[in-house]
Amino acid sequence: MRRVTKLAAVVATAALSLAACGSSSSGGGTTTESGSPAATTSSAAALKVGLAYDIGGRGDKSFNDAAAAGLDKAKAELGVEIKELSATQGETDADKEARLTLLAQAGYNPVIAVGFLYGTALKNVSAKFPNTQFGIIDSTVEGATNVTGLVFAENEGSFLVGAAAALKSKSGNVGYIGGCLIPLLQKFEAGFTAGAKAVKPDIKVQVKYLSNPPDCKGFNDPAAGTETANGMYDAGADIIFAAAGGSGTGVFQSAKAKKALAIGVDSDQFQTAAADLQPVIMTSMLKRVDVAVFDFIKSFKDGAPLTGVQVFDLKKDGVGYSTSGGQVDDIATKLDEYKAKIVSGEIKVPAEPAK
Amino acid sequence: MERFVPRFDPRRTGLAILAPLLALAVAAALSSVVLLVADHSPLVAFQEMWNYGRKPEQVVNILNKGSGYFLSALAVAIGFRMNLFNIGVDGQYRIAAMFAAVAGAAVTLPGPLHIIFIVAVAVVVGAVWAGVAGLLKVYRGVSEVISTIMLNFIGAAFVAWAVTPQVWATLENNVVRTPTIPESGWFPGFSWSGVPEGGTQTVVFGEIYGFIVISGLVGIAYWFVLSRTRFGFDLRATGSSEPAAVASGVDVKRMVLTSMLLSGAVAGLVGMPILLGAAHSFGSQDFPAGIGFTGIAIALLGRNNPVGIAFASVLWGFLDVSNQILDIQGIPKEIVTIMQGTVVLAVVIAYEMVRRISVASEQRRVLSSERTVPTDPAVDASSGGAK
Known part of the structure; x- marks a missing residue:
């Protein structure tokens, strides 16, 4: 009985602290308004x-x-x-x-x-x-x-970074890492692949998802991001598009270790990444x-x-795509051409990956 | 600490209630310190939590959450009483709920039969999943701690595979769920309506899951089986001292397997309140991983006693819902996690203290009464094993 109690206490506390790590630490009041209803009357x-x-x-x-x-x-x-x-x-x-x-x-x-x-x-x-x-x-x-x-229209933005990856890739091999295998993320994949193939029809695009619904933990699993990216870089990719939320940091770390490049997602991740990771972030697909x-x-x-x-x-x-860091400045005109074509409707970007 | 000698001893009962209260006080004190360090008033925080938590809508939420936690803690407690550590409740409950949802949606049966069928599937699947760990322990000596943890991962992977559009689920708005169970398989709940504070019109506060009644019955059954049957006695005896139990003729291997199966069966029920009461399908969000681990904490807090577990479940549900009001008041809601963590640690420490106090007082009493009373409860228990 006492063995169980001690063991149980250890495991329960560990589980709780893990849960605490997993939950957001951002709820703190640093940026929150003091939103007491009374304050609004003024x-x-x-x-x-x-x-x-x-x-x-x-x-x-x-x-x-x-x-x-x-x-x-x-x-x-x-x-x-x-x-x-x-x-x-x-x-x-x-x-x-x-x-x-x-x-x-x-x-x-x-x-x-x-x-x-x-x-x-x-x-x-x-x-x-x-x-x-x-x-x-x-x-x-x-x-x-x-x-x-x-x-x-995530597929349209992803098209542009896909084109950028293909233009910059030396190995003719790029990768896509999605946080979770759901249609929303497949939209990114479809656009990225279409963009890469628009530049280089014979380019190889490796595709991996970090998790499956219902447990979409792949959006918050940097370790899995590193592991998956390591595998892709080892398999010949030199640029990986990480559409995986918080797991993207893991992909950037892998890119740094493998001396390769990565593409961020949603925000301009060059701006928020640690200084030592900035050089590997070629651009970010801005949503x-x-x-x-x-x-x-x-x-x-x-x-x-x-x-x-x-x-x-x-x-x-x-x-769209971000330009901080200046790594895509030399191909900006080409990307803007693609952008104009998508806006005019000349290029229709698929929203679902080709079967 | 389970003793078999005195059934009703006011001193012991008092001490048993004192310990969790002591633990709560310690948890409240520690979180107050954290709040003060973070420049927030603990009094305001606790008052907000209390005021929010007793709103009818939140009472409904607390009870609904609590009914699942209660079952989860009971499942864990069955193992604890026998010195078995089933930390696979999490995997057992999820895989059971998933199979129950899929099976329930696939058949057409009249009302009560449909519900019984779904619950039966959940119980069987939960028992089978836990039974794997039981068999491994009995025949291969694999620690149930290791095997149940592993089975959690295997179960999670299986659920992830099965709940995809390619297998059993449908995808809508990026959310996957299994097909919806027809209405004959919904467990009617208790709708609670009334006039809210400061309002004029009657509104529906919410619906308490009807399955909460079954949860209560399982709690009563747990108490009855463990403390009023031969099986329960053997189980507790094995938990207290395995050699003594063997000496008194208990088939320990059989007990291990049976209690693992029972624990898994109850774990299978954990997802039923929400499945039959609200979700009606197994989906992304309503069956979160972690309830099985919450159950461990609640079983510890409730000292494996069904009444204690019921209180602990409600407390846990209360803490869960109150993080919302803290968030909107600009008080760090992580304080709730801190409270939940410290209360578990504190309760273990408090019980150890209370145990030592009660042992010391017992020794004093024995000395003063000049009687010779057997001091080892296990020996005492085994000699009375054939009652």
């Missing part, structure tokens, strides 16, 4: 914007940070009042519902949910708060008029979640809220 006109992050929260140097950037910009330029909440690892739809409900109840309008995982919860909550307008990144809620779907968040909030300020499904594509600069 500036009655101030728009109150609530935002619920996906797992990882502010500080993930990728997807959530892009949303945070849009929110910060709205706060600075539009003077809106903000409140941000973070998700916890291993939470259920009921927890997500409770979070969105809290925001709606506290009078935040609009309320923005970051990530498709909020889809089911938002469907229920939006029905309970018909007078609140919700926005959801990367998803749509059918039949709910008070939910604005904010989606992206301007910040633009979507900002535009959505601004539309309320302007009195004409965006509704329905809003697609942020190349034309709207909702997707």
